[in-house]
Amino acid sequence: MRDPSLQLTGSLHASDTDVVRKGLLGAIMPALVALRAIITRESLRFVRQRSRFVAALVRPLLWLVVFAAGFRAALGLSITPPYQTYTTYEVYIVPGLCGMILLFNGMQSSLSLVYDRELGSMRLLLTSPLPRWWLLICRLLASTLISILQVYVFLSVTAIYGIRFSPLGYLVLLPALLVTGMMLGGLGLALSSAIKQLENFAGVMNFVIFPMFFLSTALYPLWKMAESSELLHDICTLNPFTQAVELIRFALYGSFNGVALMWTCIAAVVFLALSVWGYDPARGLTRRKT
Amino acid sequence: MTGLSVQNLSYAYGTKQALDDVSFHVPSGAFCALLGPNGAGKSTLFGLLTRLFTSPQGRIEIAGQDMARNPRNALKNIGVVFQQPTLDLDLSVQLNLTYFAALHGLSGKLARSRADAALDRLNMRDRSKETVRDLNGGHRRRLEIARCLIHRPKVLLLDEPTVGLDTTTRRAITDYVHDLSVNDGLTVLWATHLTDEVQNSDQLVILHKGLVLETGTCSTIRGAIPLNDHFLNRTGTDA
Structure with a gap:
């Protein structure tokens, strides 16, 4: 006996008006439709995971309120660009904490990619007829936009706390966050292509996130590092996260740091290229036996 | 050539050969059961058919589109249900x-x-x-x-889509996809290790340890004996 609820009803090719777009628009529209869908999906997932949002906000706030309060007395900061005057430690670490949100989210997004792959929804994305590099960029852009939203929420809280920037600073910050988010997300994407199992991810977090964060200017200025060790100073200078934090720092004060922008862009392109290479079907990194 | 065509396809995970010179053709509008025990290489074949990964050896053609030369056109013509849920x-x-x-x-x-x-x-x-x-x-x-x-899509690929379902639901879904092939002219490749999901008129490919053992219609392949017995004889595995 056949299940009556599964009887065929109507034709698969029921009439609807197929919109056939030709030329350049026909090539671009499907890509934009997919971009919008991927951003919408990631946003909805984010809204449904409120704990993720709270965690992302609590982490930098704890650093600001607890860590910075303790360090204020211990750490003296000299007047270096973009600062025009003496700066308290709380004010100094805000750009680094913005970077921290992007860094943790970039890595968390790559963790969700590994998770997606384990669950299978990544397969759905990768079997779309759109170019794979475009699909990866869409995914990256979606997670970056969510991270940026979190940074602005964090800055709203810091404003209530008493650390405020000029309207121009908040505005100029946006492209800086976009570049930084794409760079860090690209790194996460490249890592996710190399991670076969979710269990391996914790190790990567420890070996990537913490060194990147602590060996940067997020918590201490470069000159302070140089005082303790030239080697540490050099490592910090080479760390792309340092450049990203400086880009954010200058942007928050309405200034432009060309060197930081250049290095962040270069790192973004390199990481993105690595992830496209990592997800190349001929490399077989996405293959998983089920 | 329309339908689905696989020619001389091989794939290895490191030194482990998962598919070895696999060739078969599913005519347009046909329902083809890909029957094989666990570990036969069915999911690897699906990974290649959906371009999750590619192989330097062999050729895949989906509704006349070469997967290596025109991957996007080939993927446009595929509807796929993976063994793992992707919802x-x-x-x-x-x-x-x-x-x-x-x-x-x-x-x-x-x-x-x-x-x-x-x-x-x-x-x-x-x-x-x-x-x-x-x-x-x-x-x-x-x-x-x-x-x-x-x-x-013109071609449906379903990798053990009834895994974990009760008998009634399994039957209903199997019948439904058979109807899609008969009534809507869809080419179907249905991977399974359950012989009761295969109908007499279906095309059949028996895959075992990465090798195609037999291809043809189910009735021709099994002859007078039940398909389950024939499958057991050929693979030494209880379906």
């Missing part, structure tokens, strides 16, 4: 469908009407607002089948 459990039924439609470039009214039509065909329209997490296993599978039809 977003936290999103509604409708959002899952419109998300998939968007990945195939369909948006707005067109995407919604296709999603509604797909749900109508499986009598699930009234559940379109529910989150997938609230659906049972059978309905989730139905939804995945509905979803893979949205972009009107």
Whole structure:
């Protein structure tokens, strides 16, 4: 006996008006439709995971309120660009904490990619007829936009706390966050292509996130590092996260740091290229036996 | 050549040969069962057919499109249901469908009407607002089948789609996909290790340890003996 609820009803090719777009628009529209869908999906997932949002906000706030309060007395900061005057430690670490949100989210997004792959929804994305590099960029852009939203929420809280920037600073910050988010997300994407199992991810977090964060200017200025060790100073200078934090720092004060922008862009392109290479079907990194 | 064609396809995970010179052809509009025990290489074959990964050896043609030369055109013609569920459990039924439609470039009214039509065909329209997490296993599978039809593919690939379902639901879904082949002219490749899902008139490919043991219609291959016995004889594995 056949299940009556599964009887065929109507034709698969029921009439609807197929919109056939030709030329350049026909090539671009499907890509934009997919971009919008991927951003919408990631946003909805984010809204449904409120704990993720709270965690992302609590982490930098704890650093600001607890860590910075303790360090204020211990750490003296000299007047270096973009600062025009003496700066308290709380004010100094805000750009680094913005970077921290992007860094943790970039890595968390790559963790969700590994998770997606384990669950299978990544397969759905990768079997779309759109170019794979475009699909990866869409995914990256979606997670970056969510991270940026979190940074602005964090800055709203810091404003209530008493650390405020000029309207121009908040505005100029946006492209800086976009570049930084794409760079860090690209790194996460490249890592996710190399991670076969979710269990391996914790190790990567420890070996990537913490060194990147602590060996940067997020918590201490470069000159302070140089005082303790030239080697540490050099490592910090080479760390792309340092450049990203400086880009954010200058942007928050309405200034432009060309060197930081250049290095962040270069790192973004390199990481993105690595992830496209990592997800190349001929490399077989996405293959998983089920 | 339309339908689905696989020629001299080989694939290895390191030193372990998963597929060895696999060749078969499924004519347009035919239902072909890919029968093989666990570990036969079915999921590897599906990975290659959906371009999750590629092999330097062999050729795949989907509805006349060469997978290596025109991957995007080949993928446009494929509707796939993987063995692992690929639904977003936290999103509604409708959002899952419109998300998939968007990945195939369909948006707005067109995407919604296709999603509604797909749900109508499986009598699930009234559940379109529910989150997938609230659906049972059978309905989730139905939804995945509905979803893979949205972009009107010519070839359906289903990798053990009835795993974990009860007998009645399993039968219903098997019959439904057979109907899609007969009534709508879809070419179907249905991977399974369960011989009761294969009908006499179906095309059959028996895969074992990465090798194609037999191809032909089910009735010709099994002859007078039950398919399960024949399968057991050929593979030494109880289906």
